[in-house]
Amino acid sequence: MRKVRDYDAELKALGNKAKTLKAKKVQQLGELVASTGADAxxxxxxxxxxxxxxxxxxxxxxxxxxxxxxxxxxxxxxxKSGKGDTGDGQGTSETATSSSQS
Missing domain, CATH: 1.20.5 (Single alpha-helices involved in coiled-coils or other helix-helix interfaces)
Structure with a gap:
């Protein structure tokens, strides 16, 4: 006899997985913004x-x-193994400052 598939449960599981992946992507983008100094x-x-x-x-x-x-x-x-981004953050802000003054 064939096993009956629970499509509703599978769909719900896929929806939950999609939500989890989207939340992870948003978190990683936020971390990227912070690590580059763009959060300033x-x-x-x-x-x-x-x-x-x-x-x-x-x-x-x-x-x-x-x-x-x-x-x-x-x-x-x-x-750098997670130490501050002093070199990148300062270089980015100097570039942005000089670009905006041009």
């Missing part, structure tokens, strides 16, 4: 910067440069 920016500034990045992401050269910078950031973070 106003929400409006950060949102605007992200919108500009999304618009510029259509250019493959931009994405490749960002990818290599991101990989280097994570490699440095791994070597």
């Amino acid at each position: 920016l106003d929400a409006d500034v950060l949102a605007g910067a992200l919108l500009h990045i999304v618009a510029e992401a259509q250019v493959e050269a931009n994405r490749e440069a960002w990818r290599s910078d991101g990989a280097a950031f994570f490699q440095r973070r791994g070597r």
Whole structure:
């Protein structure tokens, strides 16, 4: 005799798993914002910067440069073993300050 499948239970389990994965993604994005020092920016500034990045992401050269910078950031973070991000946070804010004054 065939075993009856409980589609409702399977659907509920998949929904719960999707919620868990989404919550994990949101948490990781928040940690990324904090680790790069971007949490010091106003929400409006950060949102605007992200919108500009999304618009510029259509250019493959931009994405490749960002990818290599991101990989280097994570490699440095791994070597520091969780210590503060004094080098990255200061460099980012100096760049942002000089860009806004131009």
